[in-house]
Amino acid sequence: AQRVTQPEKLLSVFKGAPVELKCNYSYSGSPELFWYVQYSRQRLQLLLRHISRESIKGFTADLNKGETSFHLKKPFAQEEDSAMYYCALRGGNYGQNFVFGPGTRLSVLP
Amino acid sequence: GAGVSQSPSNKVTEKGKDVELRCDPISGHTALYWYRQSLGQGLEFLIYFQGNSAPDKSGLPSDRFSAERTGGSVSTLTIQRTQQEDSAVYLCASSPVSSGGYTFGSGTRLTVV
Numbered sequence: 349a350q351r352v353t354q355p356e357k358l359l360s361v362f363k364g365a366p367v368e369l370k371c372n373y374s375y376s377g378s379p380e381l382f383w384y385v386q387y388s389r390q391r392l393q394l395l396l397r398h399i400s401r402e403s404i405k406g407f408t409a410d411l412n413k414g415e416t417s418f419h420l421k422k423p424f425a426q427e428e429d430s431a432m433y434y435c436a437l438r439g440g441n442y443g444q445n446f447v448f449g450p451g452t453r454l455s456v457l458p
Numbered sequence: 459g460a461g462v463s464q465s466p467s468n469k470v471t472e473k474g475k476d477v478e479l480r481c482d483p484i485s486g487h488t489a490l491y492w493y494r495q496s497l498g499q500g501l502e503f504l505i506y507f508q509g510n511s512a513p514d515k516s517g518l519p520s521d522r523f524s525a526e527r528t529g530g531s532v533s534t535l536t537i538q539r540t541q542q543e544d545s546a547v548y549l550c551a552s553s554p555v556s557s558g559g560y561t562f563g564s565g566t567r568l569t570v571v
Contacts, residue, residue, distance in 0.1 A: 382559060394559040445491055445514060450500035
């Protein structure tokens, strides 16, 4: 069965500090992993996906199949990064629904 | 349209009444999903439509919930005999089958009083 865990409900860091939001998954095949972000009063939006190997707003995430993790990292947090972050997994067959983690609320303090 | 459109944006209803929530996906997106986001909870999958295939209803919490998608485009989520525990934000998302990510709508906040 597909499952996504995000162990931290709330993560608070100071502006300029590094931030890492943890995500672990369980899936028997080859998953697609994503991070979604929801800023206050805005809709949920895609932040990045592992297959793109991209950096968005300074965030990166590397898929570690050995540790079944897809942690989201940023070297220097900004106040505008404060939001709810969801890690999501989709199974290898296109069209399957996503499984979302419970989310981590990131609060960047001035 | 340019994005996924959901209506109404807010709905307050009395316990026991039926409600209909509407989702208008991005034109050309063959996949459409409904999720529920309850206060302090993550996103709970409800139902998934893909083209003309039979929908995946595995996430619907009870038989009071149903959804349809007409003409492969607009979808309606219906909740019959609403209960207070149905209060949540109902999110719709669509995606082209060949792409990885969803585009979400802004959601319908349902409050059952």
